[in-house]
Amino acid sequence: MQAQFRPDFEKAGGLITAVTVDAETGEVLMVAYMNPEAFDLTLATGKVHYWSRSRGKLWKKGESSGNMQRLVELRVDCDLDAVVVRAVQEGPACHEGYKSCFFRTVDADGSLRVDAERLKTPEEMYGAPASSTATEGVR
Structure with missing residues (x-):
């Protein structure tokens, strides 16, 4: 089902930027992209969907890891080409x-440092070692 409103x-060649924030705290969780199908599915299901540029396919956040995002609110910018997704992570x-x-x-x-606690390892989320970039560039 196509949404009544469309960004x-x-x-930007069929994609919009989606900045996802924690609905309760406002903390930025991630930046990703949506195509029209991801936008429509997010509204229709209440589960946040994105378009993966690296994999070239639609994905529902958490489909592999179990770490789903439940839509609370979708806000669109003044140029109608970016959204803020307020979600429960x-x-x-x-x-x-x-x-x-x-x-x-x-x-x-100019030095880089990790300033957050890791909640799970990639192995815990995906079942196999992932190539980690967590400490890449950290001095």
């Missing part, structure tokens, strides 16, 4: 096992 998917949002994909901080001297 402008054509501006079940488990980590990040495939590295952190609550947020933004678990690293760049300090004033």
Whole structure:
């Protein structure tokens, strides 16, 4: 079922940016992309769907890891080409096992540090070792 309102998917070649935030705290959990099908399915099911640019396919957040996102509110920007997804996150949002994909901080001297607690390992979420980038570039 097509949603009554549609963002402008054509501006960026069929995709819109989706910034997902924790519905309760406002913390940014992740940034991903939606195509029209992901947008419509998110509204129709209440479960957040995205378009994976790297895999070239639609995916429901948590379909592999079990870490689903339940839609609370969908907000669209003034140009109609980006959305903020307010969601209830079940488990980590990040495939590295952190609550947020933004678990690293760049300090004033340019050094990178992890400043969050890992909630689960990739092995716990996916059943097999994943190539971790969690400490990549960390001094």
